[in-house]
Amino acid sequence: PISGDVVGIVTQEGQTVIASQLTPVILKLADLDTMTVKAQVSEADVIHITPGQEVYFTILGDAEKRYYAKLKGTEPAPQNFLDSQSSNASKPNSAVFYNALFDVPNPDHRLRISMTAQVHIVREKAKDVLTVPVAALGDKNGDGTFPVRVMDAQGQAQSRNVQTGINNNVRVEIKSGLAEGDQVVIGEPSATPAAAGA
Template identity: 65%
Template sequence: MLVALAVLYQHFFAKSRDPQYLTATVARADLENAVLATGTLQASKQVDVGAQVSGQLKSLKVKLGDNVKKGQWLAEIDPVISQNELRQAEANVDNLSAQKRSTAAQLMQAELAFKRQQQMLSDDATARQDYEAAVATLNVQRANLAAFDAQIREARIKIETARANLGYTRIVAPIDGEVVAIVTQEGQTVIAQQQAPVILKLAELDTMTVKAQVSEADVIRIHAGQTAYFTILGEPDKRYYGKLRAIEPAPQNFLDMQGGAGGMGGGSSKPNTAVFYNALFDVPNPGHRLRISMTAQVNILLGTASNALYIPVAALGAKDKDGTYAVRVLGADNKVATRKIRAGINNNVKVEVLAGLREGERVILGDASEPAGAAAAASGAEH
Protein backbone atom coordinates (compact mmCIF):
# COMPACT_ATOMS: atom_id res chain seq x y z
CA MET A 1 0.00 0.00 0.00
CA LEU A 2 2.77 2.48 0.90
CA VAL A 3 4.58 1.67 -2.34
CA ALA A 4 1.47 2.47 -4.37
CA LEU A 5 1.01 5.83 -2.61
CA ALA A 6 4.64 6.71 -3.27
CA VAL A 7 4.24 5.97 -6.98
CA LEU A 8 1.09 8.09 -7.21
CA TYR A 9 2.79 11.01 -5.41
CA GLN A 10 5.75 10.82 -7.74
CA HIS A 11 3.48 10.83 -10.81
CA PHE A 12 1.14 13.71 -9.89
CA PHE A 13 3.10 15.99 -7.57
CA ALA A 14 6.74 15.63 -8.45
CA LYS A 15 6.00 16.86 -12.02
CA SER A 16 4.54 20.05 -10.69
CA ARG A 17 7.92 20.95 -9.25
CA ASP A 18 9.48 20.99 -12.77
CA PRO A 19 10.44 24.56 -13.79
CA GLN A 20 7.82 26.46 -15.78
CA TYR A 21 8.99 29.19 -18.18
CA LEU A 22 7.57 32.03 -20.22
CA THR A 23 8.87 31.54 -23.74
CA ALA A 24 8.70 33.12 -27.18
CA THR A 25 9.28 31.54 -30.56
CA VAL A 26 12.05 32.77 -32.82
CA ALA A 27 10.16 34.20 -35.79
CA ARG A 28 10.57 36.43 -38.81
CA ALA A 29 9.24 39.94 -39.45
CA ASP A 30 10.15 43.29 -40.98
CA LEU A 31 11.93 45.30 -38.31
CA GLU A 32 12.74 48.96 -37.98
CA ASN A 33 14.48 51.10 -35.41
CA ALA A 34 13.24 54.67 -35.43
CA VAL A 35 13.26 57.92 -33.52
CA LEU A 36 9.68 58.82 -32.70
CA ALA A 37 8.53 62.44 -32.76
CA THR A 38 5.41 64.54 -33.00
CA GLY A 39 5.29 67.14 -35.73
CA THR A 40 3.07 69.58 -37.55
CA LEU A 41 2.45 70.10 -41.24
CA GLN A 42 3.25 73.42 -42.87
CA ALA A 43 3.02 74.69 -46.42
CA SER A 44 6.35 74.52 -48.23
CA LYS A 45 5.89 78.23 -48.97
CA GLN A 46 3.59 80.60 -47.13
CA VAL A 47 3.44 84.36 -47.67
CA ASP A 48 1.58 87.10 -45.83
CA VAL A 49 0.44 89.44 -48.59
CA GLY A 50 0.28 92.96 -47.18
CA ALA A 51 -0.34 96.56 -48.15
CA GLN A 52 2.59 98.95 -48.53
CA VAL A 53 0.36 102.04 -48.62
CA SER A 54 -2.40 103.25 -46.34
CA GLY A 55 -6.00 103.58 -47.43
CA GLN A 56 -9.31 101.82 -47.73
CA LEU A 57 -9.39 98.32 -49.18
CA LYS A 58 -11.51 99.10 -52.21
CA SER A 59 -11.89 95.58 -53.61
CA LEU A 60 -10.80 91.96 -53.18
CA LYS A 61 -10.37 90.10 -56.44
CA VAL A 62 -10.13 86.59 -54.91
CA LYS A 63 -11.92 84.47 -52.34
CA LEU A 64 -10.85 81.85 -49.82
CA GLY A 65 -9.56 78.69 -51.49
CA ASP A 66 -8.82 80.28 -54.88
CA ASN A 67 -5.67 79.16 -56.68
CA VAL A 68 -3.68 82.10 -58.00
CA LYS A 69 -0.63 82.62 -60.20
CA LYS A 70 2.34 84.85 -59.49
CA GLY A 71 1.53 88.42 -60.57
CA GLN A 72 -2.25 87.91 -60.46
CA TRP A 73 -4.28 90.89 -59.20
CA LEU A 74 -5.51 90.11 -55.67
CA ALA A 75 -6.80 93.35 -54.18
CA GLU A 76 -6.85 97.13 -54.60
CA ILE A 77 -6.36 99.93 -52.11
CA ASP A 78 -8.30 103.11 -52.99
CA PRO A 79 -5.88 104.79 -55.44
CA VAL A 80 -7.28 108.35 -55.35
CA ILE A 81 -4.82 109.72 -52.78
CA SER A 82 -1.85 108.10 -54.51
CA GLN A 83 -3.02 109.37 -57.90
CA ASN A 84 -3.26 112.91 -56.52
CA GLU A 85 0.19 112.67 -54.96
CA LEU A 86 1.58 111.60 -58.34
CA ARG A 87 -0.15 114.49 -60.12
CA GLN A 88 1.14 116.91 -57.49
CA ALA A 89 4.70 115.62 -57.91
CA GLU A 90 4.46 115.95 -61.70
CA ALA A 91 3.09 119.50 -61.36
CA ASN A 92 5.95 120.40 -59.04
CA VAL A 93 8.45 119.27 -61.68
CA ASP A 94 6.66 121.39 -64.30
CA ASN A 95 6.76 124.41 -61.97
CA LEU A 96 10.45 123.97 -61.21
CA SER A 97 11.24 123.51 -64.89
CA ALA A 98 9.50 126.81 -65.68
CA GLN A 99 11.45 128.58 -62.93
CA LYS A 100 14.63 127.06 -64.28
CA ARG A 101 13.90 128.46 -67.75
CA SER A 102 13.29 131.89 -66.20
CA THR A 103 16.55 131.65 -64.29
CA ALA A 104 18.37 130.56 -67.45
CA ALA A 105 17.10 133.68 -69.22
CA GLN A 106 18.25 135.84 -66.31
CA LEU A 107 21.62 134.10 -66.45
CA MET A 108 21.98 134.98 -70.12
CA GLN A 109 21.16 138.59 -69.31
CA ALA A 110 23.70 138.57 -66.47
CA GLU A 111 26.37 137.15 -68.78
CA LEU A 112 25.75 139.93 -71.34
CA ALA A 113 25.89 142.59 -68.61
CA PHE A 114 29.12 141.09 -67.29
CA LYS A 115 30.72 141.16 -70.75
CA ARG A 116 29.74 144.80 -71.23
CA GLN A 117 31.12 145.76 -67.82
CA GLN A 118 34.30 143.82 -68.55
CA GLN A 119 34.80 145.66 -71.86
CA MET A 120 33.95 149.01 -70.34
CA LEU A 121 36.32 148.41 -67.45
CA SER A 122 39.19 147.76 -69.85
CA ASP A 123 38.30 151.06 -71.56
CA ASP A 124 38.02 152.88 -68.20
CA ALA A 125 34.41 153.61 -69.13
CA THR A 126 32.80 152.19 -65.95
CA ALA A 127 33.38 152.16 -62.25
CA ARG A 128 35.03 149.18 -60.59
CA GLN A 129 32.00 148.86 -58.33
CA ASP A 130 29.64 148.37 -61.30
CA TYR A 131 31.89 145.68 -62.71
CA GLU A 132 31.96 143.79 -59.40
CA ALA A 133 28.16 144.03 -59.18
CA ALA A 134 27.88 142.45 -62.63
CA VAL A 135 30.22 139.61 -61.55
CA ALA A 136 28.15 138.98 -58.40
CA THR A 137 24.88 138.95 -60.34
CA LEU A 138 26.33 136.45 -62.81
CA ASN A 139 27.48 134.12 -60.00
CA VAL A 140 24.10 134.33 -58.24
CA GLN A 141 22.22 133.42 -61.42
CA ARG A 142 24.57 130.49 -62.06
CA ALA A 143 23.99 129.27 -58.48
CA ASN A 144 20.23 129.69 -58.88
CA LEU A 145 20.29 127.61 -62.05
CA ALA A 146 22.27 124.84 -60.29
CA ALA A 147 19.79 124.94 -57.37
CA PHE A 148 16.86 124.46 -59.74
CA ASP A 149 18.64 121.51 -61.34
CA ALA A 150 18.96 119.89 -57.90
CA GLN A 151 15.33 120.66 -57.01
CA ILE A 152 14.15 119.14 -60.28
CA ARG A 153 16.15 115.96 -59.61
CA GLU A 154 14.58 115.75 -56.15
CA ALA A 155 11.11 116.38 -57.57
CA ARG A 156 11.60 113.62 -60.14
CA ILE A 157 12.52 111.22 -57.32
CA LYS A 158 9.22 112.17 -55.67
CA ILE A 159 7.47 111.35 -58.94
CA GLU A 160 9.07 107.89 -58.92
CA THR A 161 8.03 107.41 -55.28
CA ALA A 162 4.49 108.56 -55.97
CA ARG A 163 4.30 106.31 -59.03
CA ALA A 164 5.54 103.35 -56.95
CA ASN A 165 3.00 104.10 -54.20
CA LEU A 166 0.27 104.20 -56.82
CA GLY A 167 1.47 100.81 -58.03
CA TYR A 168 1.32 99.49 -54.45
CA THR A 169 -2.42 100.17 -54.38
CA ARG A 170 -2.72 97.28 -56.82
CA ILE A 171 -1.77 94.19 -54.78
CA VAL A 172 -0.57 91.19 -56.79
CA ALA A 173 0.38 87.62 -55.88
CA PRO A 174 4.11 87.21 -55.08
CA ILE A 175 3.96 83.41 -55.61
CA ASP A 176 1.80 80.71 -57.13
CA GLY A 177 -0.45 79.34 -54.43
CA GLU A 178 -3.81 79.02 -52.75
CA VAL A 179 -5.61 81.68 -50.73
CA VAL A 180 -5.63 80.10 -47.26
CA ALA A 181 -6.79 83.11 -45.22
CA ILE A 182 -8.36 86.52 -45.82
CA VAL A 183 -7.40 88.85 -42.99
CA THR A 184 -8.77 92.20 -44.21
CA GLN A 185 -12.24 92.64 -45.70
CA GLU A 186 -13.42 95.08 -48.36
CA GLY A 187 -14.12 98.50 -46.90
CA GLN A 188 -11.61 98.22 -44.05
CA THR A 189 -8.93 100.89 -43.76
CA VAL A 190 -5.34 99.73 -43.57
CA ILE A 191 -2.53 101.84 -42.15
CA ALA A 192 0.95 101.05 -43.41
CA GLN A 193 3.25 102.67 -40.89
CA GLN A 194 5.89 100.57 -39.11
CA GLN A 195 4.87 97.29 -40.78
CA ALA A 196 2.70 96.25 -43.70
CA PRO A 197 -0.83 95.24 -42.65
CA VAL A 198 -1.73 91.74 -43.87
CA ILE A 199 -4.50 91.54 -46.47
CA LEU A 200 -4.47 87.77 -47.08
CA LYS A 201 -2.26 84.69 -46.81
CA LEU A 202 -1.05 82.57 -49.72
CA ALA A 203 0.40 79.07 -49.43
CA GLU A 204 1.95 76.67 -51.90
CA LEU A 205 0.29 73.36 -50.94
CA ASP A 206 1.60 71.04 -53.66
CA THR A 207 4.44 70.19 -51.29
CA MET A 208 4.12 70.14 -47.51
CA THR A 209 6.89 70.52 -44.96
CA VAL A 210 6.83 68.43 -41.79
CA LYS A 211 8.37 70.08 -38.75
CA ALA A 212 9.06 67.23 -36.31
CA GLN A 213 10.07 68.03 -32.73
CA VAL A 214 12.92 65.69 -31.79
CA SER A 215 14.07 65.45 -28.17
CA GLU A 216 17.62 66.41 -27.26
CA ALA A 217 18.26 62.75 -26.33
CA ASP A 218 17.44 61.60 -29.87
CA VAL A 219 18.66 64.50 -32.02
CA ILE A 220 22.27 63.27 -31.94
CA ARG A 221 21.12 60.06 -33.70
CA ILE A 222 19.59 61.72 -36.74
CA HIS A 223 21.02 63.58 -39.73
CA ALA A 224 19.97 65.02 -43.07
CA GLY A 225 19.27 62.39 -45.71
CA GLN A 226 17.66 59.81 -43.43
CA THR A 227 14.31 58.35 -44.45
CA ALA A 228 11.32 59.49 -42.42
CA TYR A 229 7.62 58.79 -42.58
CA PHE A 230 4.54 59.97 -40.75
CA THR A 231 0.87 59.23 -40.30
CA ILE A 232 -1.99 61.60 -39.56
CA LEU A 233 -4.78 61.16 -37.04
CA GLY A 234 -7.49 60.82 -39.65
CA GLU A 235 -5.55 58.21 -41.65
CA PRO A 236 -3.41 56.23 -39.18
CA ASP A 237 -2.71 53.33 -41.58
CA LYS A 238 -1.32 55.43 -44.46
CA ARG A 239 2.34 56.36 -44.38
CA TYR A 240 3.80 59.43 -46.08
CA TYR A 241 7.53 59.15 -46.79
CA GLY A 242 10.26 61.74 -47.21
CA LYS A 243 13.97 62.44 -46.59
CA LEU A 244 15.21 64.63 -43.76
CA ARG A 245 16.18 67.96 -45.31
CA ALA A 246 17.63 69.70 -42.27
CA ILE A 247 17.78 69.76 -38.49
CA GLU A 248 17.51 73.28 -37.09
CA PRO A 249 20.62 74.07 -34.99
CA ALA A 250 18.72 75.93 -32.26
CA PRO A 251 15.94 74.36 -30.18
CA GLN A 252 12.35 75.52 -30.48
CA ASN A 253 12.23 77.15 -27.04
CA PHE A 254 15.34 79.19 -27.94
CA LEU A 255 13.62 80.49 -31.07
CA ASP A 256 10.46 81.27 -29.10
CA MET A 257 12.37 83.23 -26.44
CA GLN A 258 14.39 85.24 -28.96
CA GLY A 259 11.18 86.54 -30.50
CA GLY A 260 13.13 87.94 -33.44
CA ALA A 261 15.07 90.34 -31.20
CA GLY A 262 18.39 89.00 -32.36
CA GLY A 263 19.90 89.22 -28.87
CA MET A 264 21.88 86.38 -27.36
CA GLY A 265 21.15 87.12 -23.72
CA GLY A 266 17.90 85.16 -23.53
CA GLY A 267 19.20 81.98 -25.10
CA SER A 268 19.24 79.79 -21.99
CA SER A 269 16.17 77.65 -21.40
CA LYS A 270 14.28 77.55 -18.14
CA PRO A 271 15.22 74.77 -15.67
CA ASN A 272 13.35 71.48 -16.18
CA THR A 273 12.08 72.61 -19.58
CA ALA A 274 12.09 69.89 -22.23
CA VAL A 275 14.30 70.76 -25.19
CA PHE A 276 13.24 69.84 -28.72
CA TYR A 277 14.91 70.43 -32.08
CA ASN A 278 12.96 70.77 -35.32
CA ALA A 279 13.72 68.18 -38.00
CA LEU A 280 12.38 69.17 -41.42
CA PHE A 281 11.37 67.06 -44.40
CA ASP A 282 9.11 67.57 -47.41
CA VAL A 283 6.39 65.36 -48.86
CA PRO A 284 4.36 65.74 -52.07
CA ASN A 285 0.71 66.63 -51.54
CA PRO A 286 -1.30 65.74 -54.65
CA GLY A 287 -4.94 66.71 -54.28
CA HIS A 288 -4.03 68.81 -51.23
CA ARG A 289 -5.17 66.02 -48.90
CA LEU A 290 -2.68 67.14 -46.28
CA ARG A 291 -3.56 70.42 -44.60
CA ILE A 292 -1.75 73.15 -42.73
CA SER A 293 -1.25 72.51 -38.97
CA MET A 294 -2.23 68.82 -39.11
CA THR A 295 -0.54 66.70 -36.44
CA ALA A 296 2.00 64.19 -37.75
CA GLN A 297 3.19 61.09 -35.90
CA VAL A 298 6.74 60.93 -37.23
CA ASN A 299 9.19 58.02 -37.44
CA ILE A 300 12.77 58.80 -38.46
CA LEU A 301 14.36 55.52 -39.51
CA LEU A 302 17.73 54.61 -38.02
CA GLY A 303 17.78 51.10 -39.46
CA THR A 304 15.54 48.51 -41.14
CA ALA A 305 15.63 44.77 -41.84
CA SER A 306 13.25 42.78 -44.05
CA ASN A 307 12.07 39.28 -43.09
CA ALA A 308 14.57 39.20 -40.25
CA LEU A 309 14.81 36.65 -37.45
CA TYR A 310 13.86 38.28 -34.17
CA ILE A 311 13.17 37.61 -30.52
CA PRO A 312 11.62 39.84 -27.84
CA VAL A 313 14.09 42.15 -26.10
CA ALA A 314 13.11 40.50 -22.81
CA ALA A 315 14.93 37.35 -23.93
CA LEU A 316 18.33 39.07 -24.05
CA GLY A 317 20.73 38.31 -21.26
CA ALA A 318 23.99 39.96 -20.38
CA LYS A 319 26.13 41.48 -23.11
CA ASP A 320 29.60 39.99 -23.44
CA LYS A 321 32.80 41.85 -24.20
CA ASP A 322 32.73 40.57 -27.78
CA GLY A 323 29.31 42.18 -28.32
CA THR A 324 27.30 38.96 -28.15
CA TYR A 325 24.34 38.38 -25.84
CA ALA A 326 23.48 35.36 -23.73
CA VAL A 327 20.07 33.85 -24.48
CA ARG A 328 18.43 30.88 -22.77
CA VAL A 329 16.88 28.38 -25.19
CA LEU A 330 14.28 25.81 -24.16
CA GLY A 331 14.77 22.56 -26.07
CA ALA A 332 12.16 20.07 -27.20
CA ASP A 333 13.04 17.97 -24.16
CA ASN A 334 12.38 20.99 -21.88
CA LYS A 335 16.09 21.26 -21.16
CA VAL A 336 17.57 24.77 -20.96
CA ALA A 337 20.69 25.68 -22.90
CA THR A 338 22.50 29.02 -22.99
CA ARG A 339 23.49 30.36 -26.38
CA LYS A 340 25.42 33.37 -27.50
CA ILE A 341 23.80 35.41 -30.27
CA ARG A 342 24.78 38.36 -32.40
CA ALA A 343 22.09 41.04 -32.36
CA GLY A 344 21.21 43.56 -35.04
CA ILE A 345 18.41 46.11 -35.00
CA ASN A 346 17.00 46.69 -31.52
CA ASN A 347 13.88 48.84 -31.21
CA ASN A 348 13.43 48.12 -27.48
CA VAL A 349 10.58 45.70 -28.26
CA LYS A 350 12.08 43.28 -30.75
CA VAL A 351 15.71 42.55 -31.50
CA GLU A 352 17.09 41.16 -34.74
CA VAL A 353 19.04 37.89 -34.49
CA LEU A 354 22.01 37.84 -36.87
CA ALA A 355 23.48 34.55 -35.66
CA GLY A 356 23.02 31.95 -32.93
CA LEU A 357 19.34 30.98 -33.25
CA ARG A 358 17.10 29.23 -35.76
CA GLU A 359 13.54 30.03 -36.70
CA GLY A 360 11.05 28.09 -34.57
CA GLU A 361 13.29 27.69 -31.53
CA ARG A 362 11.91 28.83 -28.20
CA VAL A 363 13.73 31.37 -26.07
CA ILE A 364 13.07 31.89 -22.38
CA LEU A 365 11.75 35.27 -21.30
CA GLY A 366 11.36 34.46 -17.62
CA ASP A 367 9.94 32.08 -15.08
CA ALA A 368 6.18 31.56 -14.94
CA SER A 369 6.38 32.35 -11.23
CA GLU A 370 7.50 35.95 -11.92
CA PRO A 371 5.07 38.79 -11.11
CA ALA A 372 2.34 39.44 -13.67
CA GLY A 373 3.83 42.81 -14.57
CA ALA A 374 7.11 41.26 -15.62
CA ALA A 375 5.33 38.65 -17.68
CA ALA A 376 3.24 41.29 -19.43
CA ALA A 377 6.37 43.19 -20.35
CA ALA A 378 7.71 40.19 -22.24
CA SER A 379 6.28 40.72 -25.73
CA GLY A 380 5.04 37.60 -27.48
CA ALA A 381 5.37 35.44 -24.36
CA GLU A 382 4.12 31.85 -24.43
CA HIS A 383 3.68 29.34 -21.63
Protein backbone atom coordinates in the same frame (compact mmCIF):
# COMPACT_ATOMS: atom_id res chain seq x y z
CA PRO B 1 3.56 88.29 -57.53
CA ILE B 2 3.40 84.78 -56.11
CA SER B 3 1.00 81.92 -56.64
CA GLY B 4 -0.73 79.85 -54.02
CA ASP B 5 -3.92 79.33 -52.09
CA VAL B 6 -5.34 81.94 -49.73
CA VAL B 7 -5.20 80.30 -46.31
CA GLY B 8 -6.08 83.30 -44.19
CA ILE B 9 -7.51 86.80 -44.57
CA VAL B 10 -5.96 88.96 -41.87
CA THR B 11 -7.25 92.39 -42.87
CA GLN B 12 -10.95 92.76 -43.52
CA GLU B 13 -12.57 95.00 -46.12
CA GLY B 14 -12.90 98.54 -44.82
CA GLN B 15 -10.33 98.04 -42.05
CA THR B 16 -7.77 100.82 -41.60
CA VAL B 17 -4.14 99.70 -41.91
CA ILE B 18 -1.09 101.73 -40.93
CA ALA B 19 2.21 100.98 -42.61
CA SER B 20 4.44 103.51 -40.85
CA GLN B 21 6.19 101.00 -38.56
CA LEU B 22 5.48 97.52 -39.92
CA THR B 23 4.13 96.37 -43.23
CA PRO B 24 0.59 95.19 -42.50
CA VAL B 25 -0.41 91.63 -43.35
CA ILE B 26 -3.42 91.65 -45.64
CA LEU B 27 -3.72 87.92 -46.29
CA LYS B 28 -1.68 84.72 -46.10
CA LEU B 29 -0.81 82.60 -49.13
CA ALA B 30 0.58 79.08 -49.13
CA ASP B 31 1.64 76.57 -51.78
CA LEU B 32 -0.32 73.49 -50.69
CA ASP B 33 0.97 71.28 -53.54
CA THR B 34 4.02 70.44 -51.41
CA MET B 35 3.83 70.41 -47.63
CA THR B 36 6.81 70.78 -45.30
CA VAL B 37 6.46 68.62 -42.20
CA LYS B 38 8.14 69.61 -38.94
CA ALA B 39 8.69 66.61 -36.68
CA GLN B 40 9.90 67.09 -33.12
CA VAL B 41 12.93 64.91 -32.37
CA SER B 42 14.36 64.61 -28.86
CA GLU B 43 17.93 65.68 -28.18
CA ALA B 44 18.79 62.02 -27.46
CA ASP B 45 17.70 60.97 -30.96
CA VAL B 46 18.64 63.99 -33.08
CA ILE B 47 22.31 62.98 -33.25
CA HIS B 48 21.30 59.75 -35.01
CA ILE B 49 19.45 61.32 -37.95
CA THR B 50 20.92 62.74 -41.16
CA PRO B 51 19.53 64.30 -44.35
CA GLY B 52 18.40 61.73 -46.91
CA GLN B 53 17.06 59.18 -44.42
CA GLU B 54 13.72 57.60 -45.28
CA VAL B 55 10.74 59.02 -43.41
CA TYR B 56 7.14 57.89 -43.30
CA PHE B 57 4.14 59.22 -41.42
CA THR B 58 0.42 58.84 -40.89
CA ILE B 59 -2.23 61.40 -40.01
CA LEU B 60 -4.95 61.09 -37.38
CA GLY B 61 -7.78 61.08 -39.90
CA ASP B 62 -6.37 58.14 -41.87
CA ALA B 63 -3.94 56.04 -39.83
CA GLU B 64 -3.88 53.28 -42.49
CA LYS B 65 -2.29 55.41 -45.24
CA ARG B 66 1.45 56.00 -45.07
CA TYR B 67 3.10 59.01 -46.66
CA TYR B 68 6.78 58.63 -47.61
CA ALA B 69 9.53 61.22 -47.95
CA LYS B 70 13.25 61.85 -47.42
CA LEU B 71 14.58 63.83 -44.48
CA LYS B 72 15.65 67.29 -45.68
CA GLY B 73 17.46 68.42 -42.54
CA THR B 74 17.17 69.45 -38.91
CA GLU B 75 16.88 72.97 -37.52
CA PRO B 76 20.07 73.80 -35.57
CA ALA B 77 18.24 75.31 -32.59
CA PRO B 78 15.61 73.60 -30.43
CA GLN B 79 11.96 74.59 -30.70
CA ASN B 80 11.77 76.32 -27.31
CA PHE B 81 14.76 78.47 -28.29
CA LEU B 82 13.06 79.47 -31.55
CA ASP B 83 9.77 80.28 -29.85
CA SER B 84 10.38 83.57 -28.06
CA GLN B 85 6.98 83.30 -26.38
CA SER B 86 7.69 79.87 -24.91
CA SER B 87 7.83 79.70 -21.13
CA ASN B 88 9.98 76.57 -21.47
CA ALA B 89 12.90 78.66 -22.69
CA SER B 90 13.73 79.61 -19.12
CA LYS B 91 13.24 76.15 -17.62
CA PRO B 92 16.54 74.25 -17.52
CA ASN B 93 14.89 70.87 -16.86
CA SER B 94 12.36 70.99 -19.70
CA ALA B 95 12.61 68.47 -22.55
CA VAL B 96 14.53 69.68 -25.60
CA PHE B 97 13.20 68.92 -29.09
CA TYR B 98 14.60 69.80 -32.51
CA ASN B 99 12.51 70.13 -35.65
CA ALA B 100 13.34 67.61 -38.38
CA LEU B 101 12.09 68.85 -41.76
CA PHE B 102 10.93 67.04 -44.87
CA ASP B 103 8.75 67.84 -47.87
CA VAL B 104 5.93 65.64 -49.09
CA PRO B 105 3.90 66.00 -52.32
CA ASN B 106 0.27 66.95 -51.69
CA PRO B 107 -1.40 66.97 -55.13
CA ASP B 108 -4.91 66.31 -53.82
CA HIS B 109 -4.52 68.77 -50.90
CA ARG B 110 -5.39 66.01 -48.44
CA LEU B 111 -2.74 67.28 -46.03
CA ARG B 112 -3.54 70.57 -44.32
CA ILE B 113 -1.75 73.21 -42.32
CA SER B 114 -1.08 72.31 -38.64
CA MET B 115 -2.29 68.71 -38.96
CA THR B 116 -0.94 66.22 -36.44
CA ALA B 117 1.27 63.49 -37.89
CA GLN B 118 2.83 60.36 -36.38
CA VAL B 119 6.33 60.44 -37.91
CA HIS B 120 8.83 57.58 -38.17
CA ILE B 121 12.43 58.17 -39.26
CA VAL B 122 14.04 54.98 -40.56
CA ARG B 123 17.59 54.70 -39.21
CA GLU B 124 18.31 51.17 -40.43
CA LYS B 125 16.54 48.44 -42.41
CA ALA B 126 17.05 44.70 -42.67
CA LYS B 127 15.09 42.02 -44.53
CA ASP B 128 14.77 38.29 -43.90
CA VAL B 129 16.62 38.36 -40.58
CA LEU B 130 16.12 36.40 -37.37
CA THR B 131 14.45 38.38 -34.57
CA VAL B 132 13.30 37.79 -31.01
CA PRO B 133 11.32 39.95 -28.58
CA VAL B 134 13.53 42.49 -26.79
CA ALA B 135 12.20 41.06 -23.50
CA ALA B 136 14.14 37.86 -24.22
CA LEU B 137 17.48 39.64 -23.79
CA GLY B 138 19.31 39.66 -20.48
CA ASP B 139 21.75 42.34 -19.32
CA LYS B 140 24.51 43.18 -21.79
CA ASN B 141 27.78 41.29 -21.34
CA GLY B 142 31.19 42.95 -21.33
CA ASP B 143 31.93 41.68 -24.84
CA GLY B 144 28.76 43.29 -26.25
CA THR B 145 26.70 40.09 -26.45
CA PHE B 146 23.46 39.44 -24.59
CA PRO B 147 22.43 36.31 -22.68
CA VAL B 148 19.24 34.62 -23.87
CA ARG B 149 17.55 31.61 -22.25
CA VAL B 150 16.87 28.93 -24.86
CA MET B 151 14.82 25.76 -24.38
CA ASP B 152 16.88 22.61 -25.05
CA ALA B 153 15.61 19.24 -26.32
CA GLN B 154 14.74 18.17 -22.76
CA GLY B 155 12.61 21.29 -22.17
CA GLN B 156 15.17 22.94 -19.91
CA ALA B 157 16.17 26.60 -20.26
CA GLN B 158 19.86 27.02 -21.08
CA SER B 159 21.68 30.36 -21.25
CA ARG B 160 23.23 31.25 -24.59
CA ASN B 161 25.01 34.45 -25.67
CA VAL B 162 23.79 36.16 -28.83
CA GLN B 163 25.06 39.01 -30.96
CA THR B 164 22.35 41.54 -31.80
CA GLY B 165 21.74 43.99 -34.63
CA ILE B 166 18.89 46.40 -35.27
CA ASN B 167 16.66 47.01 -32.25
CA ASN B 168 13.32 48.84 -32.51
CA ASN B 169 12.55 48.41 -28.78
CA VAL B 170 9.99 45.69 -29.57
CA ARG B 171 11.99 43.12 -31.53
CA VAL B 172 15.73 42.79 -31.96
CA GLU B 173 17.75 41.29 -34.82
CA ILE B 174 19.88 38.26 -33.89
CA LYS B 175 23.11 38.14 -35.91
CA SER B 176 24.55 35.03 -34.26
CA GLY B 177 23.87 32.61 -31.41
CA LEU B 178 20.37 31.42 -32.38
CA ALA B 179 18.82 29.48 -35.23
CA GLU B 180 15.34 29.84 -36.67
CA GLY B 181 12.91 27.78 -34.60
CA ASP B 182 14.89 28.00 -31.35
CA GLN B 183 12.56 28.60 -28.41
CA VAL B 184 13.60 31.54 -26.23
CA VAL B 185 12.23 32.15 -22.74
CA ILE B 186 10.76 35.54 -21.90
CA GLY B 187 10.43 36.76 -18.32
CA GLU B 188 10.51 34.35 -15.38
CA PRO B 189 11.81 30.78 -15.77
CA SER B 190 8.25 29.45 -15.69
CA ALA B 191 7.18 31.71 -18.57
CA THR B 192 5.99 30.35 -21.91
CA PRO B 193 8.79 30.16 -24.51
CA ALA B 194 8.58 32.20 -27.69
CA ALA B 195 9.89 31.11 -31.09
CA ALA B 196 12.69 32.99 -32.78
CA GLY B 197 11.58 34.06 -36.22
CA ALA B 198 11.89 36.56 -39.02
